[in-house]
Amino acid sequence: MKLNLPNTTHRRRIAITFILLVMAALIMAACGAPSAAPATGDASAPSQVVVIIPEEPASLNQYHAVAAIVRQVADAVSAPLAAPNAQGEFVPVLAAELPTVANGGVSEDYLTVTWKLRPDLKWSDGEPITSDDIKFTWEAVSNPASGNVLSLGFEKIASIETPDELTAVITYSELNQAYLQQFMYGILPRHATGAPEEMLQWAWNRNPVSGGPYVVTEWNAGESIVMDRNPYYYLEGQPYIDRVIFTIVPDPGAQMAMMAQGEAHVQLWPGEVKEVYDAQMNGMAALQEIPGQWNMTLFFNLSRPFDDDPGAEPPHPILGDLRVRQAIAHAIDYETIVTAVNPGVIETATPFAYGWYQCDQERKYPYDPEAAKALLEEAGWVEGPDGIRVAQGAAYAEDGTRLRVQLNGYTNFQQLVKLEEALAEMFKAVGIETTIQNDDFSIIFGSFDDGAPRQLGNFDILVYDTSLPMEPHASIANTYMSTAIPTADNPAGGNASRWVNARADELIRAAGATVDLDARRAAYCELSDLIATELPRLNLYLFTEGYGASNRLSGYEVNMWGSLSWDIQNWRLD
């Protein structure tokens, strides 16, 4: 380390300073520089679309899809019997028609469902698609060793009969309200896959014999997935585009540059506000967005945290009192949040904000700081010397307790942090002190055995976005039923708020016992009203969803129930 030569240190220092400055300049330049990307083919070549995906799917087997990216790609090679369209209605795909009671496809007791395939369907290897493949899908997915992660109610199927090549008769042992959803993630070819218990190792998972519009022709790990037309696709003349290249580009800056230069045609999940996105695209592309499924929500803990008891009792010292929760709801300036803090989101006051079960829910406790202060006074929280309230005759808190709550979200999500910081200021204005604690995703959404705060009830207010599927009942029951409170006996319970409400239990049971959609919707909407009044949670807003699309691309429709590639057979390139 020692330098004995005179003047060397000085020169070295200048050199180091210079190198640091050059590095700083390079880093700054790199931030703005577009990255090189393969150019697309010329006009005479077969038509080709480049779709940017930010990460690589591990597999194209949707039954293994924990990551959302899988379906975005896999729908191009999947063979669903029926799938939801952009209006949220199921439409037949490989099925000749939707089974209903009226057409005899569904029995009066809803326990027998008969699917009929379109005639002359073929897999991408030319083999016929038959009802036996439907039966095989059930056998494969319901095998405990299959690695299936989707809850589609395959365990409710007692048997599948295949009286002919086109007909599959499914007998359920109990009511499956989601029977139309049963095969929306595609049926599996018996002849081209493998044994059900080896499903995780099937070669098919990464090179599927396809029943969808495309077949995988090349998979360059970490780089791209190339798909060409499936010559046996059932729609005459479709897909219109010969080749689709799913190119894996994690860096948002590089993605934007590729779109702006016309090197790519579709950009999944750009994570930008529409005006900003479109302005950067110089007319080459635009963000296509619709209200999405992700519903930003505050989850109040009604039970005391850190008492080694995950159950509903005793009440939370602060949030156990309904008046405090109402005051918090009154303290939030919803307008500012959706226009200035996180512009581009859509306000909602209900968990049932879309789909056939959508409810028109008004806010019971709109923005009104004065009302919030009055409620807190009434609840025994009086203003202290520094503006933060302290307990004086509060229902569950000892006198002198500071009115302090912790907002608990997850890290690496800038929008969420902004929301939390804005909420903290709004709460402060009515005398509530707020701390923010964001944990790694794996901690917040961990399991009961991992000691996840959500499951153990060790939190004040959780902040995250949640969604409901097309058929929401299982999720609703596991979120609002008093029996769904996570405990050692029920570690997967989803009632993190520890909300116990007899009327809610009753409504959910009633909705679960019928297939009458109107009756179910009425029950869910009464539940929505109850939630908005009792505030086990407070819904804030919906994120928009969508993708950036080149102005040369047409024929696509953004579908909140489907993936990016749900209608890829209809895309055209001008």
Added chain:
Amino acid sequence: MSELTLNDAVAPSARKMTEAAPLRVLIWRRFLRHRLAVVAIVVLGLVIASAVLAPLSRYEPTQQNPANALQPPSPQHWFGTDDLGRDVFTRTLYGGRISLTVGLSATLLSLLIGVLVGMVAGYFGGFADNALMRITDGFLTLPTLFVLILIAALLREIPALGLTSSVLIVIFVIAVLSWMWPARIVRGEFLRLKHRDFVLAAENVGAGHSRIMSRHILPNTVSLIIVQGTLLVAYAIITESGLSYLGFGVQPPTPSWGNLLATAQTYALRAPWLMIFPGLMIFITSMAINYIGDGLRDAFDPYSAR
């Protein structure tokens, strides 16, 4: 710089100490001759003063005005505003409080542990050396990310950590993850120096182990320790922001240079001022400490005189 007298380059033992100024005065004089180091001390002083005087700003660090978000620098907001319309100048000043505290304290703690371990291992050798160095190797092979996630999960059991305790934890964690480098360097120096004549002389006149270690060998390693320390400061400032990504450390809305920089990434193209100012502060602080370290090394080490 060639006007330096020969005396400076001669080992102190060659002179009569009674005639020369005391050692610390000599060191101070030599330091003052390193002009960049002097400038750096002034700059670091200004940076620390700005953090201490942060409350004099006319804005609060958490005061929001979402309607005025992402404004470029202006007379009202010298460093512009961030995504919630907060004053970046004020947040940068307040951020210095956390970052300087973490950077300097974590470095001191890391050096303290590292120097102690290195001293004992290098001086005594044998079993102590083997044991301590294997522990050091063990810490070096720890997969940092997993350890941090584990710590975050364990801390989750403690309800509502205050800011002070979070900062203490951050300082502790950074020190625990970084003491190995100074330990290895100090050990090496002790191995090298412990058989030198001046050490043997001290032994012969009956000096004890601790006296030899602290009074005779350690001062000769100070220059290396200081260089190591300057590197650790910048490391600690950056690591602090990484920790809050993992769920512990300084949580929003409390600003630190690291987390200001992390937030700014999202807006790198639209609002570059969010990135430039905290980045510049980290840069200036690291450079200043580096030059001070350089000056101190030259001052302490007569052989490096120019």
